[in-house]
């Protein structure tokens with residue numbers, strides 16, 4: 075697909091080549107990994123003109139500026155990184171500042187080896203590196219202070235940006251040490267590894283709800299998002315996108331009427347060799363209002379291409395057909411032999427679960443600003459995957475990716491949408507065509523109809539229960555477009571257990587749950603038709619958003635079929651045997667915490683009301699945040715579902731900022747509810763039918779339920795919180811609806827009509 | 836050239852009279868605190884005040900704004916210290932923050948008339964403002980906090996006047 079993206083593996087683990095650089099310069103103290111090894115680092119300790127090429131710097135005034143290589147889309151990750159640094163550095167929180175990194179590879183994630191933000195990975199994967207960076211700074215400053223004061227470094231105490239010597243009552247602020255110019259020390263990778271980090275009982279910053287550093291900018295209008303970028307001489311691009319989501323081509327463009335629009339400059343038909351877009355035209359004008367007028371005046375003739383007749387119904391039909399074939403797909407899980415076990419099972423249950431297309435719709439519509447300056451292409455945009463997006467921009471420009479500088483901005487929502495790079499293509503090609511910087515802004519209609527959506531999914535689950543009511547076999551087929559395969563980066567794919575080739579684990583994660591089921595198959599089946607017609611993306615939580623919908627609904631169905639309490643059945647299945655040891659117990663405990671908090675089973679509910687449970691190990695087995703939900707719903711005779719309360723418990727190991735975590739978990743849970751009840755997009759004649767917030771309708775304030783969040787921090791490694799709670803809510807609501815009125819709904823979103831129909835059945 | 840009174844200053848702008856006020860504010864005046872979200876009156880990200888009333892600037896033409904007092908997030912208070920802005924920080928409301936200028940401007944119009952709103956009044960007044968990050972419960976709390984701060988301030992103010 076995209077030949078410009080090089081394999082991301084080489085840089086992932088090779089920290090040995092890097093040394094930790096500490097040096098003073100006119101601009102202050104800078105700390106971070108030097109990309110070119112220790113020699114290069116020593117030869118050029120720090121540039122006189124500060125270049126943000128390292129994790130943080132301390133200015134002579136004592137302000138500590140952390141450069142965040144992760145995209146900040148509202149999860150306050152920049153602030154979180156600063157908090158981790160500040161803990162080990164011993165800095166006062168009021169001295170901390172943040173800035174956003176460019177796409178310089180020096181800012182690559184220390185674990186992932188690329189600049190990508192997603193998967194709820196950031197805190198988990200950067201915790202150690204930021205802690206060690208902070209500690210190295212403290213050591214360097216302490217040794218310098220010791221030399222200045224003439225006392226042993228071991229007798230110094232660092233707190234709140236001050237280094238003091240209790241015996242002599244001498245002290246120096248960080249600012250004074252930096253000004254002294256004596257802080258010079260380099261750390262090899264081994265030195266860094268050898269630093270003894272604080273233990274949790276020594277924390278004074280981690281675990282404290284310090285105010286998020288980006289919030290003041292976001293209440294007075296000064297935070298700069300991609301859409302706010304203004305460059306001298308800049309003009310504007312408005313998009314005309316075809317009626318078909320993917321595969322259309324432009325046959326002709328008549329700009330006769332557009333030419334009459336004042337300020338109109340040019341209509342640019344994209345020639346997208348990166349295959350990210352098809353059939354797009356940009357109308358360029360001196361203002362955005364004029365660009366939009368010109369766009370509306372263009373007369374464009376399209377060839378709709380191969381997908382122009384497809385609809386959601388055809389994608390579902392194709393999914394069913396594929397699932398029915400015995401040789402479809404690849405195995406993600408293959409334990410025991412479910413088919414044999416079904417033959418001897420006392421009871422076999424079978425069900426189909428579906429989810430419809432969902433649209434990210436962050437509040438800031440997609441946009442990008444491109445400027446060619448000499449040999450360099452500058453891109454200004456809030457983006458979650460600078461490494462790949464820079465390469466796509468280069469592909470659109472026909473230049474080498476090393477000539478692309480990505481200027482990161484605050485993201486007006488990401489949710490996975492800004493992992494994609496489509497917005498680079500019109501901005502780059504328009505800027506090239508008119509020889510001026512161009513800012514391209516999608517209308518909401520462009521944004522919705524050209525979303526890299528959560529794919530439509532079809533899942534078939536078959537479960538076998540033995541004479542004692544024990545779940546002995548489960549087979550689970552997951553049919554969907556493959557969002558991550560679309561990136562064309564082999565490292566993001568996983569080998570299948572049946573060695574049939576790589577599979578997109580981001581379509582099946584979650585189905586490898588922590589329940590003990592001796593015979594368990596999961597097949598990942600690519601719906602090629604959906605893949606081509608509706609290029610899919612990573613929508614907040616990705617696969618666990620649909621796999622747990624199926625698994626956690628089926629577990630409830632099994633409980634009801636065997637006369638067990640659904641929560642009790644989950645506790646039994648989470649027995650911690652074999653490969654599930656550890657994780658299963660944590661999930662069980664989390665479920666019990668949520669049940670306790672919600673008062674599950676302790677009171678008789680009025681008629682038409684019910685509670686339902688679900689528990690998940692999202693996002694991936696290796697990175698799980700253990701999350702459980704009890705949903706309390708009221709169902710009207712019309713089938714309309716009102717969520718009265720969501721109780722969510724989540725075990726995140728270690729919490730850096732408890733208040734920030736609660737905000738993320740609540741937002742994620744409400745996303746889960748919005749996807750469960752209110753959000754549905756449909757394909758018709760190859761195009762997405764929903765175009766704005768009148769037809770695609772995320773949760774509004776009047777639909778807000780009571781949300782109770784309980785965060786469990788038990789001292790284990792910090793895990794992510796941006797996504798897991800999305801995945802637990804839909805099944806909890808579905809199960810609650812069943813408990814309220816006996817209606818089992820197996821398709822998302824759960825509509826009043828579907829509930830009513832199931833009530834009658 | 837039309838003249839606009841914006842945040843207490845008179846500014847002349849160059850744009851067709853049917854241009855949405857939103858784009859005049861953002862591009863010509865380069866005041867980017869007011870956001871574009873939907874362009875159709877469905878999200879509230881573009882909310883500003885016209886003579887103290889909250890309006891959607893994407894649905895307001897330049898012609899309609901001439902001769903009226905326009906207030907944007909940049910002009911809500913001199914130093915960003917409107918009780919709502921302080922409450923927004925105290926409650927740590929914003930996530931991505933993109934909707935929040937509009938939320939604050941919408942809420943400010945409510946509190947300017949009613950510093951003791953019920954929860955139902957808050958919901959009814961705010962329901963047109965989408966927050967994709969789903970910060971709604973904190974928005975509610977912050978509005979209640981600001982309302983209470985405003986009541987306290989005016990109570991102490993009148994006590995002082997009384998003495």
Ligand code: FES
Pocket residue numbers: 870871872873874875876877878879880881882891892893894
């Ligand atoms: S941009 Fe004006 S209401 Fe959405």
Ligand code: FES
Pocket residue numbers: 148437486487929930931932933934935965966967968969970
């Ligand atoms: S804070 Fe992100 S849209 Fe409201």
